[in-house]
Amino acid sequence: MKNRLLSLDVLRGLTMILMTVVNNPGDWGHVYAPLLHAEWHGCTPTDLVFPTFLFIVGITTVLATPVKTLNKVALQKLITRGLRIFCLGLFLSFFSKIHFLDWEGIPLLSFRLVITLVVAYALFGNYNKTTQLYVAVAVFLIMMVLAFGGFKDFETVRIPGVLQRIAIVYLIITLIYLSTGLTVQLGIATVLLIVYWLLMTYIPVPGFGEANLEKGTNLAAWLDNRLLGGHLWVTSKTWDPEGILSTLPAIATGILGLWTGSILVSNRTIGQKFTFLFVMAVSGIAAGWLWGLSFPVNKALWTSSYVLYAAGWALLCFTLFYYIIDIRGWKRFTQPFVAFGVNPMIVFFLSGIIPRVWNVIKIQVTGTAGEMVGMKEYWYKYILSPRFSNPMNASLADALIYLLFWYVIVSILYRNRIIIKV
Structure with missing residues (x-):
């Protein structure tokens, strides 16, 4: 990791963080506008992630x-x-x-x-x-x-x-x-x-x-x-x-x-x-x-x-990160971003698999006549969402919790200097 350009890893990490958040809201019907793609013409912050x-x-x-x-x-x-x-x-x-x-x-x-x-x-x-x-x-x-x-x-x-x-x-x-x-x-x-x-x-x-x-x-x-x-x-x-x-x-x-x-x-x-x-x-x-x-x-x-x-x-x-990190030397805040930035492919691949896994695992809803829902839906609809009065905040919270889950994983990989390359 010594010869990597730190500002670039931070930007890549920020990109992966945003990609994880915008791809995994708790409820697609309740998402703050900046975290959605433009309906057609136009550009939101989300539209800038992939390019x-x-x-x-x-x-x-x-x-x-x-x-x-x-x-x-x-x-x-x-x-x-x-x-x-x-x-x-x-x-x-x-x-x-x-x-x-x-x-x-x-x-x-x-x-x-x-x-x-x-x-x-x-x-x-x-x-x-x-x-x-x-x-x-x-x-x-x-x-x-x-x-x-x-x-x-x-x-x-x-x-x-x-x-x-x-x-x-x-x-x-x-x-x-x-x-x-x-x-x-x-x-x-x-x-x-x-x-x-x-x-x-x-x-x-x-x-x-x-x-x-x-x-x-x-x-x-x-x-x-x-x-x-x-x-x-x-x-x-x-x-x-x-x-x-x-x-x-x-x-x-x-x-x-x-x-x-x-x-x-x-x-x-x-x-x-x-x-x-x-x-x-x-x-x-x-x-x-x-x-x-x-x-x-x-x-x-x-x-x-x-x-x-x-x-x-x-x-x-990138230029702002380059100035802050590589020119000014302000690096204390970089660790979470770098942890995501050095292992982008494993995050993207498995973060696409995990929600699909959760949807297959069914849980019976308490108080119903045998109604079964996917674990992801059960977690959001019956455990997380009721704790919020604003459904937009609940949806965002679900995405942030999923992000925290991934942060734990990439931090362990980073601390052990494990970079999974394709």
Whole structure:
């Protein structure tokens, strides 16, 4: 942990903390507005969480690659890590759809957990590098066969997702970083943003007519439905916020992280780095807002204006942490954030599994004629919520308790210097 940039770990930790809170309210019907995504156009603090993580992926790629070498070994390592992250995200979609014979309740849950342990070892295990690649490919192919092979249980399993997008962006921007210079990288990002803007605002949508940015009828939604129909976000069914076309501008988000990392490892003085990054952060926010007047800031579409706006905020937060922690040396408050920041993948993966486990375990409600509810619902509805007069506070309290649960776990890992890598 000695050579890590502390301010970056703090920002990553803050991102994971916010991601854990916004993904796990006690009641989705009672959530404070800043902890919800914008309904469509617009941007809330929650909408800034995911692009900040992608932005950090770009910075980390530079800091973790002191020598730019694209050979067989580096390529194998890159593909293996990308596949492992992709498969972890994919398995989150598969978990609740796994069935065996006519098993239900605890027997079915036990079977799912055994499969989870096998998959977790396959994708987190630290064994022979070549074997890691073969295993990752095997896990990927098995899930693809289950999804597209006519198996009823998996015919609507979601293919895109947050970890899947992280994997794709990580793979592509690392290849770009290892094979090009900064000027070319920024050129690629610019082209991606402009091409995406042109596609979304000028290309007619088959079956819907003129180009538009509405739910379900825009070009990105059409492409998702055309290529992944039936395997999309369950809430929308006809489009996906981590879909195919919107991955293009997401790659630009990662490249802006590469650019930031390149500034950090440059020969500039610390003061020059801070000043330059601060100016670029404010400029990004302003440019995104201005572009948003004609191409609205929209997280679900990952619009080009959203890329600049969100990257600007991510860079501003990083720059402030960089000043406070790395320049001024104020580090006493950092431990909780760093504990989350050095183990992000295990937190994201298991925090997606645990609520699904709780929902399978049923508890009989006292005073009812055998009514059974999931343990998560029972805890919130019958134990926690009655202690609050405001349901919004109860919902937030549930998320914070879950966060505290994870803080205990990551603190133990951190104190024992255990970093679980993919």
